[in-house]
Amino acid sequence: MDFQEKRWRAGWSALQTPCDFYGACGAFGICNPRASPVCRCLTGFNPKHEEEWNRGNWSNGCVRNTPLKCDMSNKTSIEEDGFHVESLVKVPFLAEWLDSFSSIQDCRVKCLENCSCSAYAYVNGIRCMLWKGDLIDIQKFESGGTDLYLRLPYGDLDHTKDVKGQRGIIIGIVISVTFIIFIIVTYIWCRWNTRKQGNA
Incomplete structure (x- = not known):
């Protein structure tokens, strides 16, 4: 991904780890070539098919533990959705670029305004990126990468800091x-x- 030109570059390179396969961990999974197993579900998600996942077939990915507030029919007395940050990651493919937003807070608000927004990231130089629907092909890096802010319902957020x-x-x-x-x-x-x- 070319952050300077705000586009994806096509190229060829030899596959070096299982994480180099597109979507190795399925939707809402994250791949770490240094971990065992290499795939885990993102925070707030569990394997869609537990048995297949435990066998090492991660292609079906993960599903939410709890629906987002905007997906619920009864929204009364429900706390607002929030975000959990996954640091040092390769962000998913097919982002929506919004370079008119000048701050990470604006990017956050824009994501919360759209029920289909699953995550956002803010990178200096290219500004706001939004993802809608399933998040596919996330990879964990030891260094570099981007902070990905994953949208979660209030109950699935870590409130220990608060x-x-x-x-x-x-x-x-x-x-x-x-x-x-x-x-x-x-x-x-x-x-x-x-x-x-x-x-x-």
Whole structure:
């Protein structure tokens, strides 16, 4: 893929790993030539056919654990969809290029506005890329590659970072309040002690 010219280049090279076969891990699968097995489902997905997958036939790919919010008939009281980042990857083929979007946040919002948008990426120089429907031919790299933001329902997202952040804020507030109380108590004690010595 030529990020500078915003197009795919045709070429020929010898296949070196199983991941060099197009769609080796099927839809919503990711291939890592250094892992064993080389295929795994993306976060939020499970094998479409478990038995075939366990035999090493990954061509059927993976399916979502949970439908996206916009795919549900009853959307009330459901948290908004979000994104999980897969770092250092070769992004899928056939992206929709949107170079009018000047920030990664604009790209994120555009994806959320479209129910068929499965993922997005933002690369300096070419800006926003969107993918609709199945994601095929994703490969994990040791270095280089792109951050791919995979759309997931709220329940399938990792919220541990949010919890840790909230815990840090709470701890900070408790420490601050404790320190203020300590200062006030110390001040009152000093005033009381000074007054007591003056009356002696």
